[in-house]
Amino acid sequence: MLPLLRRDLTLATRAGGGFGLAVAFFLILCALVPFGVGPDSAALRPIAPGILWLGALLACLLSLDRIFALDHEDGSLDLLATAPIPLEGVVAVKALAHWLTTGLPLVAAAPLFGLLLQLPAAATPWLLASLVIGTPALSMLGAFGAAITVGLRRGGLLLSLLVLPLYVPTLIFGTEAIRRGLEGGSPATPLLFLGGISAAVVALVPFAAAAALRVNLR
Numbered sequence: 520m521l522p523l524l525r526r527d528l529t530l531a532t533r534a535g536g537g538f539g540l541a542v543a544f545f546l547i548l549c550a551l552v553p554f555g556v557g558p559d560s561a562a563l564r565p566i567a568p569g570i571l572w573l574g575a576l577l578a579c580l581l582s583l584d585r586i587f588a589l590d591h592e593d594g595s596l597d598l599l600a601t602a603p604i605p606l607e608g609v610v611a612v613k614a615l616a617h618w619l620t621t622g623l624p625l626v627a628a629a630p631l632f633g634l635l636l637q638l639p640a641a642a643t644p645w646l647l648a649s650l651v652i653g654t655p656a657l658s659m660l661g662a663f664g665a666a667i668t669v670g671l672r673r674g675g676l677l678l679s680l681l682v683l684p685l686y687v688p689t690l691i692f693g694t695e696a697i698r699r700g701l702e703g704g705s706p707a708t709p710l711l712f713l714g715g716i717s718a719a720v721v722a723l724v725p726f727a728a729a730a731a732l733r734v735n736l737r
Contacts, residue, residue, distance in 0.1 A: 520604065520612055527616035530589060531582070541578040541621045542628050548574040549632040560637040567636035568646070568697035574632070575625045575650060576657060576686055582621055583661035584678055586613050587669040587732070596669070600736050606729040614655075614662040614725075622654035638701075645700030649693040649713060656717040659724045660685045666728035669735050689716055 552570050556562050590596040599609050629650055630643045638646065664682040671677065692713040696706040 520608060523599075523604070523609065523612050524616055527613055528620060531585065531616060531620040540581055542624050544581060545574045545578045545625055545628060546632060548577070549635045552636060563637040564639070564701070567633060567638040568642070568694045568701065570636055571629055571633055571638070571646060571697070572649070572653075572690055572693045575622075575629065575654065576690055578625055579617075579621055579654070579657045579661060580679055580682065582617065583665050583682065584668070584675045586617055586662050586665040588665070591669050596732070597736060600732065606732060607725040610662055610666065610725040610728040610732070611659075611721075614659045617661065618655055618658040622650075622658050626650040626654060642697055642701040645697050645706050645710075648710060649696040649706075652710060652713045652717055653689045653693045656689050656713075656720040657686060659717075659720045663724045663728040663731070666731040666735070669732065689713065692716065 549570065552566075553563060556566065587596060590599065600606055602609075626647060629646055633643060633646060661678075661682055664678045664685075667681060668675075668678045692709040696709040696713065699706040699709065
């Protein structure tokens with residue numbers, strides 16, 4: 520498992536679909552919003568949680584098609600399917616590699632980008648907590664979509680259409696946790712729902728993604 524993880528981390532960085540592209544997209548989105556809404560803090564603060572979570576979500580989409588595409592092109596995916604490692608474990612490792620190269624850098628950059636949207640410092644811990652808990656679900660659901668569309672021409676658009684509806688609950692509870700922290704309320708309930716979603720996705724989706732890969736590799 521560890522050699523596969525190191526290999527995927529290296530490929531994700533060299534292929535240009537790693538943290539650099541995702542963080543750059545996240546920065547551009549957060550920088551453009553004040554131009555469209557206006558620099559007034561009263562206008563930016565209420566929408567800052569939603570914009571930050573939406574930016575992280577869309578940034579994750581940029582590299583989802585690379586999770587299995589490169590391995591499918593060079594034939595490595597067929598070898599992985601017949602290797603002693605369970606295919607479910609392969610899916611989990613690839614989703615972890617995607618989170619480490621995309622989700623984790625977005626989590627680290629989010630507090631800085633929150634300053635562009637006038638997000639108060641008091642809400643920063645809840646921003647970090649919600650992203651740390653919720654972004655693993657984004658990567659795992661993305662791996663499921665990538666498994667369904669692997670080998671398809673122009674599968675990137677179809678992948679986005681498949682995955683975006685599955686992201687909605689994570690987006691809702693992630694934004695709600697930050698909003699409650701911003702207003703002085705208790706974000707415990709949305710964070711618990713967010714954790715439940717991530718736990719369920721991490722536990723169940725590898726089996727569904729592995730089944731989709733077996734069908735596509737026949």
